[in-house]
Amino acid sequence: MERTVTVVPEDGLHARPAASFVEAAGEYDSEITIAPADGDAVNAQSMLAVTSLGVASGDDVVLTAEGADAEAALDALEAILTTPEDSA
Amino acid sequence: MSRTVTGTGATPLSDVGTVRWYRPDESLPETTDAGTPEEERANFEDAKETAREEIEAERERTRDLVGEDEAGVFDAHLQFLADPQIEASVEDGIDDGLAATAAVREAFADPIAQFESMDGMMAERADDLRDVRNRLVRILAGSERIDLSALPAGTILLAERLTPSDTAQLDPSRVAGFATVEGGRTSHAAIFARSLGIPAVVGAGAGIEDIQEGTEVVIDGNAGEIIVDPDEAVRADAASGRDVEIHTDAVETTDGVSIEVAANVGTPAEIESAVEHGADGIGLFRTEFLFFNRESPPSEDEQYEAIAETLSAFPDGRVVVRTLDIGGDKPIPYLDQAPEENPFLGERGIRRSLDSDADLFRTQLRALMRAAASEHGDGLSVMFPLVSTVDELDRALEAVDEVAADLEEAGVEWARPEFGVMVETPSAVFMAEELATRVDFFSIGTNDLTQYVMATSRENDRISYLHDPRHPAVLRAIHRIVQVGHEHDCWVGMCGEMAGDPTLLKLLVGLGLDELSMSAITIPDVKAGVAATSHADAATLASDALAATTISDITQLLNQ
Numbered sequence: 001m002e003r004t005v006t007v008v009p010e011d012g013l014h015a016r017p018a019a020s021f022v023e024a025a026g027e028y029d030s031e032i033t034i035a036p037a038d039g040d041a042v043n044a045q046s047m048l049a050v051t052s053l054g055v056a057s058g059d060d061v062v063l064t065a066e067g068a069d070a071e072a073a074l075d076a077l078e079a080i081l082t083t084p085e086d087s088a
Numbered sequence: 089m090s091r092t093v094t095g096t097g098a099t100p101l102s103d104v105g106t107v108r109w110y111r112p113d114e115s116l117p118e119t120t121d122a123g124t125p126e127e128e129r130a131n132f133e134d135a136k137e138t139a140r141e142e143i144e145a146e147r148e149r150t151r152d153l154v155g156e157d158e159a160g161v162f163d164a165h166l167q168f169l170a171d172p173q174i175e176a177s178v179e180d181g182i183d184d185g186l187a188a189t190a191a192v193r194e195a196f197a198d199p200i201a202q203f204e205s206m207d208g209m210m211a212e213r214a215d216d217l218r219d220v221r222n223r224l225v226r227i228l229a230g231s232e233r234i235d236l237s238a239l240p241a242g243t244i245l246l247a248e249r250l251t252p253s254d255t256a257q258l259d260p261s262r263v264a265g266f267a268t269v270e271g272g273r274t275s276h277a278a279i280f281a282r283s284l285g286i287p288a289v290v291g292a293g294a295g296i297e298d299i300q301e302g303t304e305v306v307i308d309g310n311a312g313e314i315i316v317d318p319d320e321a322v323r324a325d326a327a328s329g330r331d332v333e334i335h336t337d338a339v340e341t342t343d344g345v346s347i348e349v350a351a352n353v354g355t356p357a358e359i360e361s362a363v364e365h366g367a368d369g370i371g372l373f374r375t376e377f378l379f380f381n382r383e384s385p386p387s388e389d390e391q392y393e394a395i396a397e398t399l400s401a402f403p404d405g406r407v408v409v410r411t412l413d414i415g416g417d418k419p420i421p422y423l424d425q426a427p428e429e430n431p432f433l434g435e436r437g438i439r440r441s442l443d444s445d446a447d448l449f450r451t452q453l454r455a456l457m458r459a460a461a462s463e464h465g466d467g468l469s470v471m472f473p474l475v476s477t478v479d480e481l482d483r484a485l486e487a488v489d490e491v492a493a494d495l496e497e498a499g500v501e502w503a504r505p506e507f508g509v510m511v512e513t514p515s516a517v518f519m520a521e522e523l524a525t526r527v528d529f530f531s532i533g534t535n536d537l538t539q540y541v542m543a544t545s546r547e548n549d550r551i552s553y554l555h556d557p558r559h560p561a562v563l564r565a566i567h568r569i570v571q572v573g574h575e576h577d578c579w580v581g582m583c584g585e586m587a588g589d590p591t592l593l594k595l596l597v598g599l600g601l602d603e604l605s606m607s608a609i610t611i612p613d614v615k616a617g618v619a620a621t622s623h624a625d626a627a628t629l630a631s632d633a634l635a636a637t638t639i640s641d642i643t644q645l646l647n648q
Binding site for chain 2 (some may be wrong): 012043084085
């Protein structure tokens with residue numbers, strides 16, 4: 001299952017938004033990855049991998065999830081990526 | 089001989105103390121002997137658990153002291169701690185026969201190097217990783233943490249940098265100040281220093297590295313200077329601003345006139361700081377902070393909660409809430425604010441509340457009138473900013489009556505708080521009688537009042553000599569407001585920067601102000617000052633000042 005999302009938080013996927021993203025990804029059993037539009041997919045449950053993508057606000061990312069709760073996981077992660085940081 | 093190293097001042101405070109160097113990297117053990125892989129794996133698991141507990145405690149402390157935003161960095165630390173890539177890499181190292189300490193060092197080395205080679209925010213992630221790595225290595229090696237919360241009183245801490253976990257431990261009653269080689273005004277260390285009221289200079293560069301342990305230095309957070317081996321005058325000057333006793337009780341002058349000393353607040357953390365610095369209440373609660381950094385306005389309930397909570401922080405004191413004061417230099421992205429030719433003379437304060445933000449205004453009034461009926465609601469006062477005509481005040485009070493009728497009809501519990509005018513415009517000074525008959529109090533906003541009385545922009549350095557609240561024209565405006573207010577049973581306060589200037593305290597007491605409201609960190613000084621002032625002497629000074637013609641005459645009077 002795959003979904004393309006445009007990142008809204010002003011700081012992109014850095015310390016605080018990245019931490020909420022990774023934390024949420026860790027709550028699902030599915031295998032979840034995140035990839036920048038033109039790059040390789042990395043483990044969405046790894047803070048190291050997610051922050052090292054250097055995703056900025058306005059960038060598109062591709063989320064994939066494989067597993068029983070894949071759809072719920074994608075919904076939750078999309079919500080985080082499209083919520084401005086401070087009202088999260 | 090004294091010498092001075094210059095950096096960036098982080099707080100407008102100074103103090104003198106004894107240097108202690110903080111070099112956490114040097115005290116970090118290189119490695120330890122390896123046990124069996126099973127033992128090392130168990131050690132690693134235990135260390136992660138301990139680290140998690142430490143980080144959570146620091147997160148909590150940071151959130152309480154500074155706010156949720158700053159605390160968020162610890163969420164990133166928790167995620168790095170649990171990172172599957174790092175875990176896998178540590179386990180590989182242990183399988184290869186390394187001790188857990190060495191395996192942790194190896195596992196973090198590449199990611200740290202990778203982030204270090206990047207710019208800006210990514211380089212900050214290297215700091216976060218180092219912070220997490222150092223914590224794990226320290227715990228694994230069983231070495232003592234350098235306890236920054238238990239430094240001897242009067243310590244001036246010097247460090248290459250202070251990480252979020254370092255700053256979260258600092259105890260402002262012991263640390264007289266700190267200076268760092270790295271960092272800017274918006275670094276974690278600087279933000280903490282401001283929240284905790286610690287004198288600090290950041291980004292001082294290599295110049296501080298040869299300052300020896302045990303040396304006496306002055307940290308001047310205002311000038312951004314570290315003065316090594318200060319002479320007696322500099323030392324005394326720096327020390328006088330600190331170690332002032334906190335007075336939690338109300339104060340009065342030597343001849344028995346009570347002056348309320350309150351705090352101006354614009355963030356939740358400042359409310360706590362106000363309590364800690366012995367504020368009698370809140371003299372200016374800037375509701376804008378409830379509106380910033382979000383995509384839509386706060387709900388009535390959110391506003392109610394924030395106000396009721398602040399009221400309960402001062403169960404015996406007064407909380408003066410200013411209704412939404414935006415426009416001018418305070419943009420809020422989700423509100424429609426057209427660019428204006430001259431925003432400081434434009435649609436701001438009450439002007440917006442009566443027009444483009446009328447709905448927001450009513451929501452705010454509902455929240456306020458409900459809060460007035462809450463447990464400590466009898467301490468609530470509400471003031472309208474930038475009132476320049478009686479008609480504006482009448483319209484605002486009509487809105488109050490309408491909201492009251494709505495609440496009554498809906499069966500919602502409400503009460504009528506005190507209402508007042510924030511006096512900032514010359515027209516309000518001239519119309520003081522008519523305004524005073526309609527309200528319970530005046531609070532003088534000296535920054536804008538000075539700007540409008542002197543027709544001088546606050547932002548223009550070339551004419552900053554005119555933006556001086558000591559000018560006789562401003563003093564006469566203040567005097568008039570106090571006189572007229574008292575004639576009509578209004579209490580009169582002051583919530584501009586002038587109120588917290590210790591050199592003007594006697595003059596303000598003499599002018600007859602009932603309340604002075606300022607940044608929390610200056611409250612102990614002002615309370616001590618009030619207790620040492622004779623109201624009769626102050627009144628003489630004020631009457632001489634009101635008769636003066638120029639700022640230099642006033643300066644002379646103040647120096648006598």
